[in-house]
Amino acid sequence: MHEYVLQTNQLSKKFKSHTALNKVSLSIRKGSIYGFIGQNGAGKSTLIRIVTGLAYPTEGTIELFGASEEKELIQARKRIGSIIESPALFPHMTASENLEANRLLRGIPGKNCIPRMLEQVGLKEVGKKKAKNFSLGMKQRLGLAIALLGNPEFLILDEPTNGLDPIGVIEMRELLKRLNRELGITILISSHILSELHLMATHYGIIHHGQLLEQLTAKEMNEKCQQYVFIKVDNPDKATAIIQNELGTSDFEVMQDGAIKLYSHIEQPSKVSSALFSAGLAVEKFMPMGEDLESYFTKRIGGNSYV
Structure with a gap:
């Protein structure tokens, strides 16, 4: 099976x-779980649209599941599920x-x-409620259920937590981690909420002004x-x-105020x-920190800003 x-390759x-x-x-x-990071206009959505077949590159190539020819790519894209911007829903229909x-x-x-998709995203009990009456979090979950139809192997999500409240963000994060862990789904997430990406991404790509600066x-x-x-402590x-x-x-490093x-x-x-x-020191503060x-x-x- 293909590793990637x-x-x-040199996509422009x-x-x-x-x-x-x-x-x-x-x-x-x-x-x-690949966290794709960049400012507005950095090129994230353009790349996603090319990968999903909604746009074509000027130069360079893409390879999906080892396929690179146009006919092969059309078939390979059937193995992808995606939410690009807001999910497209029929407002007068139920989930x-x-x-x-x-x-x-x-x-x-x-x-x-x-029924399996609804249960997977936590919408099993919504019954006959119309999509127009859903909360934003419920709409995002329904969009994810639609993206999961056909059991995709690769999930592409463009700002999946946009507009969600803190609880909704946490629920979406845990759901995506579970899909990755239990079903083995590879996930590409473009998001402005970098603190959330830091809690779930296994790999990162940083793009700026259309150039990929780093992958790690x-x-x-x-x-x-x-x-x-x-x-x-009382005695540094x-x-x-x-x-x-x-x-x-x-x-280690000792700061001017004696902090270590x-x-x-x-x-x-x-x-x-x-x-x-054990050395008899009085510990005033002791906590993990970092950039x-x-x-x-x-x-x-x-x-000075990532937005």
């Missing part, structure tokens, strides 16, 4: 004098009727998939975001001696706190 569900898209994509070579591994209409339009055989794994991102343990000198001698590391940033032992905070307490995805992205593009 999507690869682009030009609109008269404007270059929306400039030689983008991107790779998405099977089974990953079941919306799914049935989309099933017929796409030629997907059998009605037995509909979640592990590489966490390393670049400089996670550390913030320590404030004694604490640094404990850290060096008992924990065996010099990977410990860059090692991130996964062993109890070992650090035990060593400090978040939003800060890293802002620095990476050399700006």
Whole structure:
């Protein structure tokens, strides 16, 4: 089986004098959750539209599930589910009727998939309620159910949490993680809510002014975001001696106010706190901290805002 569900090679898209994509070579591994990050107008939606067949590149190629010829790509796209911008719903139909209409339009055989899709996205109990009366979160869930019709192997979501309240954002995040974990669906998510992406993405791609600046794994991102343990004690000198001698590391920094940033032992905070307490130190503050995805992205593009 092919290692990647999507690869682009030197993909470009030009609109008269404007270059929306400039030689983008991107790779998405099977089974990953790929967070696609960029400002408005950076080229995210343009790339998504090309991948889903809604637009054509000016230059370069794409490969879906190992297929690159146009006829093969048409077949490969049947293995994709997508929500681009807001989900297109029939407002006077119920959730079941919306799914049935989309099933017929796409030629997907059998009605037995509909109850399963509704249950999968948490809309099993909505009954005969019309889509026009759904909350925004319910509409997003229904859009996701439509995207899941036909059991796609690759899910492409453009701003899936747009307009959701905090609870709705959490529910959508957990649902997508479950689909990835339990069904093995590869997911590409374009989102402005970078804190949410940081909680679920396994891989990242950063695009700016049509150029792909960087691709990295979640592990590489966490390393670049400089996670550390913030320590404030009554005797910083004694604490640094404990850290060096008992924990065996010099990977720390002492700030002007005496606070300590410990860059090692991130996964062993109890070992650090035990060593400090055992030495009789009064620990005033002790917490994991670090640069978040939003800060890293802002620095990476050399700006002050990501919107």
